Amino acid sequence: MMGRPMYGVGLLQGLRVTLRNMTRRSVTAHYPDVQPDLPPRSRGVIALQEENCTSCMLCARECPSWCIIIDSHKETIPATTEGGRDRSLNVLDRFDIDYSICMYCSICIEVCPFDALHWSPEFAYAEGDIVDLTHDMNRLREWMWTVPAPQALDPGAEVPKEIAAYEAAQSSPEIPGMAE
Amino acid sequence: MSDLLDIVLRCVIVVGAFMTLPLLVGQMEHKAMAHMQSRVGPMKAGAFHGWAQLVADGVKFAQKESIIPAAADNAVFRLAPAVALVPYLVAMVAIPLGPFFGQTDLIGQDLDLGLFFVLAAMSVGVLGSLMGGLGSGNKYSYIGGMRVAAQLMSYELPMVLAAASVAMAAGTLSLVGIANAWEPWWLLAQLPGLIVFFTAGLAELQRPPFDAPMADAELVMGPLTEYGGMRFAMFLLSEYAGIVVLAALTSVLFLGGWAGPWSDQVGWIWSLLKIVVVSFLVIWARVAYPRLREDQVNALAWKVLVPLALLQVTLTTFLVVL
Numbered sequence: 001m002m003g004r005p006m007y008g009v010g011l012l013q014g015l016r017v018t019l020r021n022m023t024r025r026s027v028t029a030h031y032p033d034v035q036p037d038l039p040p041r042s043r044g045v046i047a048l049q050e051e052n053c054t055s056c057m058l059c060a061r062e063c064p065s066w067c068i069i070i071d072s073h074k075e076t077i078p079a080t081t082e083g084g085r086d087r088s089l090n091v092l093d094r095f096d097i098d099y100s101i102c103m104y105c106s107i108c109i110e111v112c113p114f115d116a117l118h119w120s121p122e123f124a125y126a127e128g129d130i131v132d133l134t135h136d137m138n139r140l141r142e143w144m145w146t147v148p149a150p151q152a153l154d155p156g157a158e159v160p161k162e163i164a165a166y167e168a169a170q171s172s173p174e175i176p177g178m179a180e
Numbered sequence: 181m182s183d184l185l186d187i188v189l190r191c192v193i194v195v196g197a198f199m200t201l202p203l204l205v206g207q208m209e210h211k212a213m214a215h216m217q218s219r220v221g222p223m224k225a226g227a228f229h230g231w232a233q234l235v236a237d238g239v240k241f242a243q244k245e246s247i248i249p250a251a252a253d254n255a256v257f258r259l260a261p262a263v264a265l266v267p268y269l270v271a272m273v274a275i276p277l278g279p280f281f282g283q284t285d286l287i288g289q290d291l292d293l294g295l296f297f298v299l300a301a302m303s304v305g306v307l308g309s310l311m312g313g314l315g316s317g318n319k320y321s322y323i324g325g326m327r328v329a330a331q332l333m334s335y336e337l338p339m340v341l342a343a344a345s346v347a348m349a350a351g352t353l354s355l356v357g358i359a360n361a362w363e364p365w366w367l368l369a370q371l372p373g374l375i376v377f378f379t380a381g382l383a384e385l386q387r388p389p390f391d392a393p394m395a396d397a398e399l400v401m402g403p404l405t406e407y408g409g410m411r412f413a414m415f416l417l418s419e420y421a422g423i424v425v426l427a428a429l430t431s432v433l434f435l436g437g438w439a440g441p442w443s444d445q446v447g448w449i450w451s452l453l454k455i456v457v458v459s460f461l462v463i464w465a466r467v468a469y470p471r472l473r474e475d476q477v478n479a480l481a482w483k484v485l486v487p488l489a490l491l492q493v494t495l496t497t498f499l500v501v502l
Contacts, residue, residue, distance in 0.1 A: 014468035018216040028220045 040151045042121040043104045045135075046097055047143035052116035055090040059108035059117060068108060069096040095137035100130050120146040190289070198269050201455070202420035203234050205427075208456075209420075209463045210234075216467040237413075244409030251317025252406060260315060261407070261414035264308025268421035271301035275428045276356045278438025278447030285356055294355035295347055298429055299340060305422060306332050306384060309393065309415070313403030324402025327393040327474060331383055334481035335390075339380035341489035342373040345496040346433045359437030366434070369499060373492040374434040376485050378461070381426040383477065385419065387462055389469035392477050427458035 029036055038044070055072035071094035077087040109117045120143045127133050135143075153160070159167075210233060214221030226232025248257055274294045276287040291297050306328065313325020347353050349370065350361035367374075383390035394402040404415050431437060431454035438447030472480065 011469070015464060018464060018468045021218050022212065022215045024218070026215060026220045027218045030220075030223075 038121045040121075040148055041119060042123075043106060043119050044121040044123040045099070045119075045125060045143050045146075046102070046109065046140065047118045047120045047147050048095055048097075048137060048140035049116045049118065049144055050092060050095070050137055050141045052114045053092050053095065054114055054116075055092050056113065058111045058113065062107050062111045064105060064107065065101045065103050067098040067101040069094065069098070092137065095140060096134050097140060098134040099125070100133040118144065118147045120144075121148065122146045190287075194272050195269070198272055198421060201424045202417055204456075205423050205459045205463075206234050206416075206420045207231065208459065209466075212460065212463050213467050216464070241409055241413035246409050246411065247406075249317050249406050253315040253317065256311050256315030257406070258411075260308050260312035260403075261411040261418070262308070263311055264305055265414045265418040265421065267301040267305040267308075268418055268425050271298045271305075271425045272421075272428075274298050274301075274355060275425065276359060276432065276437065277428075277451040278359070279444050280448050281445055287356065290354065290356050293353050295343055295353045295358065295433070298355070298425070299343060302384060302422070302425060302429075303332070303336060305418060306386075308418065309386065309403040312407065312415070313393070316403065316406040318406050320399045320401075321403050321405045324393045324395075324399045324405070327395075327399075328386065328403060330474070331386065331390065331393060331477060334478050335380040335383040335485070338376050338481060338485035338489040339384060341486070341493055342377035342380065343429075343433060345373045345489070345492045346370060348493070348496050348500055351500075355432050355437075359432050359439070362436040362439060364436070364439075366436075369495070370434055370492070372488050373496075374430070376489045376492065377434065378426075378430055378458070380481070380485055381430065382462060382465060383481070385422040385426060385462075387419070387423070388466040389472050390477055391471055392474045395471060423459050423462050424455065427455040427462065430458050431455055 055070055057070055060066075060068040060070045070092070072090045072092050075089050075091050077089055079086050106119070109119060122143060125133075125135075158164075210230070211221045222230030222233035224230060225236040248254060273289050274287070274291050274297050276285045276290065276294075278285060310325050310328045310332070313321045313323075313328055316322070346358060346366075349366065350358040352358060352361065386393050393399070394404070396402075399405070404412060407415060428451070431451060435454050435458075437454075438451045440447070440450035443450055
């Protein structure tokens with residue numbers, strides 16, 4: 001029995017913990033009255049930077065719940081120089097995300113090669129009809145205005161690779177292989 | 181004529197206390213329990229910190245349909261809530277609150293057998309949930325009813341023994357007499373009795389941690405499973421009225437009732453204050469402790485509380501004889 005606390009100590013501890021809790025501020029979030037203070041990168045709603053989208057379909061194909069629908073058509077830009085080749089360009093006709101089946105896994109945002117998809121912390125888009133949970137590209141574009149600026153890097157973090165590459169290019173006057 | 185007026189006035193006061201004090205305790209439970217769990221509790225009803233939550237609950241209960249299960253024993257089922265609630269009203273008649281601005285004791289009726297009367301009434305109150313359990317025609321209710329019966333058998337004895345110890349020390353069964361005879365050193369001499377009485381009272385009221393008859397994880401809601409609307413509200417009210425009666429009885433028997441500075445003027449305030457403190461203890465125990473298993477409930481009564489109460493009675497006997 002050595003080392004075991006005295007009989008009944010646990011009972012007093014229970015009383016002490018609950019009383020201490022009562023003297024402290026509650027942790028309740030008073031949501032409708034007070035807006036929540038969400039951390040950056042909160043997964044509220046997916047915003048579409050339509051101008052960046054090349055209709056590559058990567059997001060639609062990676063989506064585990066198949067909630068992204070993309071339609072596009074090809075337009076031809078005539079060659080600007082004599083004897084040049086015509087350029088073809090994908091133009092987005094339709095980009096829908098059905099939030100009634102989206103599972104907020106963030107794979108589409110990770111996979112997008114052109115940073116056309118972003119998380120916005122907005123979460124209050126409940127609807128009376130499930131059909132209205134499908135946001136079209138105009139609505140998804142509007143969410144872009146609510147996307148916060150990227151989170152600042154931690155102090156002492158590695159230099160981002162874009163900046164590292166730029167600085168490397170500045171320091172070496174010639175890029176090897178380009179001289180010929 | 182003035183006698184009649186006196187009686188009517190006392191009745192009005194008792195009924196008024198019966199309608200308000202349990203609600204105050206209920207509201208205190210809502211808020212104190214919430215803050216002990218780092219929540220805020222009701223905030224909307226009544227605009228200021230949800231003060232009208234229980235009024236809103238009452239309105240909701242009153243609107244609900246009264247349902248009697250086909251398998252229920254009709255008469256018993258309908259009578260049970262009244263049997264649970266009315267005894268506490270009856271008990272309140274005999275509980276003194278002390279001097280009221282120089283007037284005589286604030287009490288419905290001073291009985292020579294007041295202690296006996298109140299304890300008897302409290303036991304009848306428990307029969308209400310027993311009737312509800314056996315009359316509902318539901319197996320969960322039935323098991324809950326059996327647990328109520330077991331709990332009633334176990335805890336009646338230590339409660340009465342602890343109360344008897346105080347009655348012996350005071351030499352009277354009148355609650356006013358006991359409170360007048362109370363002396364501060366009884367706090368120490370009657371401490372085991374106080375603990376036994378309070379714990380047994382909790383069990384009698386089926387308050388957590390002694391809510392094995394309700395045990396919502398195993399028995400849905402025990403004897404109250406089939407109840408809804410006003411009948412359920414009456415059971416709920418009887419629970420809080422029971423807390424008030426237990427708190428009042430504890431303070432009269434063990435805490436000196438209205439003893440305190442200027443008690444001949446504001447004795448009733450001291451009484452109410454002690455009732456609130458003891459009610460808070462009841463709520464505190466609910467938040468702090470998990471539910472006892474059915475065998476633990478009975479083991480605690482027979483192996484701890486009854487011996488403790490007997491020791492207390494023996495001790496009091498010695499003190500009285502000396």
